[in-house]
Amino acid sequence: MTTYVPDIEKAPEAGSRKEPSYLDVTKGFWSWAGTLDHKRIGLMYLVGVTAAFLCGGILALLIRLHLWTPDGAIFENAVYNQVFTLHGVFMVFIFIIPAIPASLGNFVLPLMLGAPDVALPRLNLASFYLWLTGTIMAIYSILSGAVDTGWTFYTPYSLQTQQAVVSMGLAVFTLGFSSIFTGLNFIVTIHKMRARGQTWFKLPLFCWAIYATSVLQVLATPVLGITVLLLAFEHLYHIGIFDPAHGGDPVLFQHFFWFYSHPAVYIMILPAMGVISEVVTVHSRKPLFGYKLLAFSSISIAVISFLVWGHHMFTSGESEFVMLAFSFLTMLVAIPTAIKEFSWVATIWGGSVALTAPMLYAIAFLIIFAIGGLTGVFLGTLSVDIHLHDTYFVVAHFHAVMMGSTALAFFAGVHHWWPKMFGRMYNETLAKISAILILVGFNVTFLPQFAMGSQGMPRRYATYIPEWQIYHQWSTVGAVILGIGFALMLGYLIHSLFAGRKAAANEWGGVTMDWESPTPPNLYNFDEEPVVTGELYDYGHGAKH
């Protein structure tokens, strides 16, 4: 790999391309709807998940506005329950699980491997359409009576409710298979499509993170599939597997559900960690600190994440013995997570730190991820969790990890690869303002929720006792700030597509293979078949790992 001395002022000369970019090579609706190009599929996902994020975000704002007064300002309780359920379903199953792997992963992974496409392009497109079908089914469930079970579908409540649990369950089943096929495709791609000379330890960390994620997607999601399928059977025919009225055990449902849904948390956060690794190294112009430890920590997080699901059930009546085991194993996850955080900070330390928009998003990630990670230890600790379980402390904790970390990493990645995707740049000043608004808004929203939660405010409450009103009002103010930040982002990103300045060939001076392709890349990505000879993350110092 050649050492790249970036010169972002100089745009690539017109006509220097050998082939048209993937955006220009064909035109028209069907050239997108039927495309097998990983980059176009990535962009379709990007549009799709952003729309889902928008829907989920509007629902979140409604929730916060409703909770402005103790009696609930907007909805009846029943409607409130539907709103928070849909917020959860949209954000978890439709937005955040596919967000980074299916959009950024699809776009960037083959580029980083120097490959012309993913290994199975048809399966990739099929996976997108499964996602679309699942989303349409979820929307159908809303229109045909909505669901008020919470995104966790706990039995027997989900069996007694009259609402569209069956169609929502099948929607989740379909979305699950979309996720499985994406993960399966990426594992094969990483194994079989790497460039010549690209050994495993010359894989950028984003690839490691996507690999670990994919393992989870392939192995954990089928259990969710069979669980929601059984739930649908149960709802329709009362087969009794999860219904205590027919001999079933609701705790078994929780075991099945969390066997998937705890690894799912890592399906969400691992790719975010990968994005942050890339953004941090490029914008600090410094090799990642502790590369191997970072790579191994991704894999170890993936493996341990299968062993900790019971910490969602400490008050459910599972046995003390199992609680002991799950608490211990949960603590083990904290260790690789801490290693990652420290390694990123050490990467920035002594770098040539450019406070660009992607870097600001990444720094915001590092701050909020620290909060999310540290509060996770509280919840893994048995006696403290008994008090905090099912309170706003949990709500704030997982929003710190999911929204404040994964969603921010997703946006850091979008800003980082935006010039590569579209060949255009957004307004950096506005982008920085929006990053700061989101960081501030997040903390104003969720720090009061930590406070409320430790005081005992239970979650999923449509009304609450007046002592907590001031916290709820701060939280609502924060949510509005967050909303403004995201609206601003959407505005300048769309604006840049039409009026943004032309991006440089290598806007940030990245040295992984994704930056070696033309900007935007060709249909089959590279002008010349890339061959890896140098070290990874070599910014001209002769980096050694």
Place this chain on the structure above:
Amino acid sequence: MAHGTDTSHGHGDTVVDHSHHAHVCSFQAFFGIYVTLLFLTFVTVAIAEPVSGLHLGSASMLVAMAVAAVKAALVMTVFMHLRWDTAMNNLAFLGSLIFLSLLFLFTLADHSTRQVADPIGGTPVEVKRFGQD
């Protein structure tokens, strides 16, 4: 980047060679395995309580599963060629069994170690009997 009749080596893990040397089993090998499988099915049935009246108690489930595991291993190694397949393909499939065993391990451990609740002034009620008050 047209590579035409490119025969370059070094793609990821792939053993790059135009003609792949797939392992072809002999008729005798497949037939032998087939007969063994039928024999093991006979063993499973013969030792089962409803058929033979053997009382193996709690061991009967273990024995039946052990025989089934042997049959499964034969199908996987020979019929499915795992014996001659790449390490990664072995790992992909066997890995799922390892992770599946975690699901079994923890749910069953939870069930078998749950506390027995005692109701007020009554005989202990087994938690195991759901919905049977």
Place this chain on the structure above:
Amino acid sequence: MGHSTIVTPTPQGGFQTHTVAHHFKTAEQEFQSAKLAFWLFLATEVMLFGGLFAAYIYYHDVYPETFQKGGALLDWKLGALNTGLLLTSSWTMAMGVRASQLSQRKQLVWWLVATVVCAAGFMVVKYIEYSTKYHHGIFAFTGLFSPDDHYAPDLQGLAYPQLYFNLYFTMTGIHGLHVLIGMIAIAWLIWRGAQGRFHSGWYTPVELVGLYWHVVDLIWIFLFPLLYLVP
């Protein structure tokens, strides 16, 4: 990159050539990618059925008597017959893959036909079993026992007898669905195989469907003793 294609040499007359997809460099890379992907897919199948097995073992532990008496009401002879049929089909499938590896077009077709016949036999036996249950008043999923239920005396006083039968119907039903899907896939292989589509240079679909079929067999190997010979 990748606009060119590689054409595998036809081993002998009467076979169709195969064009390697644009993004692969070699037929071997394409074959190995498809195979790894399929192994991973089979891993998801194992996890999916694994959930059902976990539920089965769990409730077997909770209601041992129900499961023993429920299992005794199934006809183990039919179950054993079905095991034999599936094992036979697994063997013929393995022989079919072997035939395609050796570019034996006619043998391939006949082995595959034998496989489908065994599978169809399996489904017929399954139909007989299901309809017997139906006539005895054990319906899938309703959990209802009809008033003139022949089995009712055997199940009197048992905790949740319908739980066993619902698990039985769910597990064998989803397995049966896999058998049906497999039969369709094998029928397609027969059609294309007769045209000479598969040969030593390219037999990926035969290999993959073969793997799928063996997994269907594997699952039944565990289902049979669990459901019919419940210890």
Place this chain on the structure above:
Amino acid sequence: MVQPVIAFQDPLGQLPPQASTFAGDVDELFYFLVWVSLASFGLILALLVYSSIAHRRKTPDQPALSNTTHNTTLEVVWTLIPTVVVMLAFAWGLKGNLDQQVAPADALQYRVEAFKWGWNFYHPGATTASEHIYVPVDKPVKFTMTSRDVLHSFYVPAMRAKRDVVPGVKQIVWFQPTVENGPLLDAAGQPQTDAFGNLIGGFDLFCSEYCGDGHSVMHRKVYVVSQEQFDEKPWDLLPEDPVGRGEFYYKLNCVACHSVDGSRLVGPSFLGLVGREGRHTDGNAYTADEAYIRESIRKPMAKVVEGYAPVMPEFTEAQLSDEAVGDILEWLKTLK
């Protein structure tokens, strides 16, 4: 009032009052984690802010100051320190949890039945349920809980006690209160309420496992009283007159979904219910006479009032006797 022994002083006032024997230990561990978290968070934040200012890129081609890609000592240190901390938290949390799980053999036995959406608390020896819980101070109390319908969760923040109520099984939760906190009664012996209409005194009891429309109104009180007060059986409040008893049963069973002031909750308001005319979801007209109201309690799904969801649970003879329903009817007639 007995001066409680506070095992651990809450330095930030962020936790609910400590009212049980194991609350102090939970809080001490909570604050241990708070301090560790604040220290490590402060360290990370300081390093981040310092390096992004001090090491920021001033010219476009500025290389990094350092090129270090690893430092084994540092990596071992930042692996070991979190390991030690989390293992400590695990062991401490486990020890505390064992206290929370295992009730003493001499604990007073209560029975709790949760339903959509309310609680029936049966005090030791009581045959009727009560709306709130009364416990004697410094005595271990143990609750054996069942659910009529879906998952609920028994949560008393001040006691640091929480346990899901799972239909089909009996769940146990226990605590030993250390602080007296009885109901504040007015001259007439009625509980006083604050400006928001909430009862004064007592510790809050919540349902913390989502259970549907009335989830957030399953809010009750745990009153900790002296042994003398407890011996007077303050929970045994069943009034003499039928109207009073009717109101008592209403508060126990119906209050979550039916208002008495005409406002709309999950179900229709009880104000002016007797003799009300309206329509069912199937379009048939009804008049709310005595027989109709009795049927609506026993078989609520048979006829659902237009505009409302079919969510009301059945109340069987065992849960609400015919006499109790008669009392409720008497009381309903007074709501005009």
